[in-house]
Amino acid sequence: MKGVPKCIRVDKREGEEVRNRLADSGLLDTKHKIARHGEHLDIPVLCDSFEGREAFDSEAEETEGHTTDYKEILDLPDWLNEELPRSYDIIGDVAIIKLSDALVPYRERIGEAMMEATPSLRAVMLDSGVKGEFRIRELKKIAGTGTSETVHKEFGVRMTVDPSLVYFNPRLATERARVALSVKDGEKIIDMFAGVAPFPLVISKLARPEVIYAVDLNPEAERFMRTNIENNHAGDIVPIIGDARSAVKGLPKADRIIMNLPQSSDDFLDSALEAAKVGAVIHMHRVLERAEAETFAEKLTERMRSAGHNIRITRTSELKTYSPSMSVYVFDIVKD
Numbered sequence: 001m002k003g004v005p006k007c008i009r010v011d012k013r014e015g016e017e018v019r020n021r022l023a024d025s026g027l028l029d030t031k032h033k034i035a036r037h038g039e040h041l042d043i044p045v046l047c048d049s050f051e052g053r054e055a056f057d058s059e060a061e062e063t064e065g066h067t068t069d070y071k072e073i074l075d076l077p078d079w080l081n082e083e084l085p086r087s088y089d090i091i092g093d094v095a096i097i098k099l100s101d102a103l104v105p106y107r108e109r110i111g112e113a114m115m116e117a118t119p120s121l122r123a124v125m126l127d128s129g130v131k132g133e134f135r136i137r138e139l140k141k142i143a144g145t146g147t148s149e150t151v152h153k154e155f156g157v158r159m160t161v162d163p164s165l166v167y168f169n170p171r172l173a174t175e176r177a178r179v180a181l182s183v184k185d186g187e188k189i190i191d192m193f194a195g196v197a198p199f200p201l202v203i204s205k206l207a208r209p210e211v212i213y214a215v216d217l218n219p220e221a222e223r224f225m226r227t228n229i230e231n232n233h234a235g236d237i238v239p240i241i242g243d244a245r246s247a248v249k250g251l252p253k254a255d256r257i258i259m260n261l262p263q264s265s266d267d268f269l270d271s272a273l274e275a276a277k278v279g280a281v282i283h284m285h286r287v288l289e290r291a292e293a294e295t296f297a298e299k300l301t302e303r304m305r306s307a308g309h310n311i312r313i314t315r316t317s318e319l320k321t322y323s324p325s326m327s328v329y330v331f332d333i334v335k336d
């Protein structure tokens with residue numbers, strides 16, 4: 001980029017997510033370094049504004065000849081370069097990338113270039129997609145050493161995760177902090193689809209609930225939950241392995257319920273409402289066609305009313321893009 005580098009300023013807790021979205025949109029300036037100023041990060045950008053944040057002229061330093069963009073290291077034919085993903089997930093010291101069929105024969109070269117661009121990586125895994133009701137990933141190592149088990153850090157929480165055994169999404173960090181910061185002292189909380197318990201762990205770190213029940217159907221989740229509870233001294237989290245619908249029946253009524261099962265969370269909403277106190281808040285995540293999001297909320301309220309539950313949807317927010325026409329939304333629902 002020629003001329004004065006431009007940056008946007010973001011709260012450091014949102015830094016990783018905003019950086020990923022900039023990279024997804026091709027608007028991250030990888031030729032300049034991100035700078036930290038107290039509680040803020042200045043992220044170099046290739047645009048005049050991003051998500052309502054105005055870019056300003058900055059003194060961002062150049063990245064000293066070491067590119068952090070793996071695409072610049074690779075030497076593929078032009079038509080293939082265009083297919084290279086703009087971004088990928090990093091979980092702990094493991095990168096996870098999806099490749100089109102045309103790029104799969106070049107996977108090892110791509111993996112090596114990613115390791116060179118990001119020296120903190122230990123391994124790169126090719127992701128063939130999320131499968132089954134446990135939403136786990138089919139991963140194959142294309143560069144580096146070791147397995148896909150790693151330790152991911154988020155808001156001072158250290159989470160042992162293996163995305164080939166239990167679902168984990170590093171892009172929900174901001175959403176986990178938002179939910180945690182809305183928790184009041186002494187709340188009883190249920191996470192109906194907890195995975196390795198990232199929501200409960202961040203809540204336990206940032207708030208003071210009485211108890212958080214972390215439910216998941218995947219038997220592999222138990223080992224990770226127990227390790228994470230111990231390593232983070234999170235004695236307020238109670239792991240429960242089983243189906244969320246039956247597990248919640250035996251629990252005390254909750255002040256807050258998290259429903260992070262984006263493909264079908266609404267199918268479990270009646271069970272959540274039965275497990276919730278009047279006035280409780282339910283954070284329900286759902287993948288939807290963007291065109292459908294508004295009518296979905298109306299239809300859901302109507303469906304619940306017919307089943308004898310009065311609800312109010314107090315907040316609808318688009319969290320991330322899922323496909324060209326779909327996004328993941330969160331609905332904050334109050335039980336009246």
Ligand SMILES: C[S@@+](CC[C@H](N)C(=O)[O-])C[C@H]1O[C@@H](n2cnc3c(N)ncnc32)[C@H](O)[C@@H]1O
Nearest residue numbers: 134167168169193194195216217218243244260
């Ligand atoms: C999208 S993942 C969410 C994981 C976690 N909340 C996170 O942020 O990483 C959904 C989880 O729900 C679990 N699951 C699927 N069906 C379930 C059910 N009927 N009861 C309990 N858990 C279920 C899956 O095993 C998976 O770990």
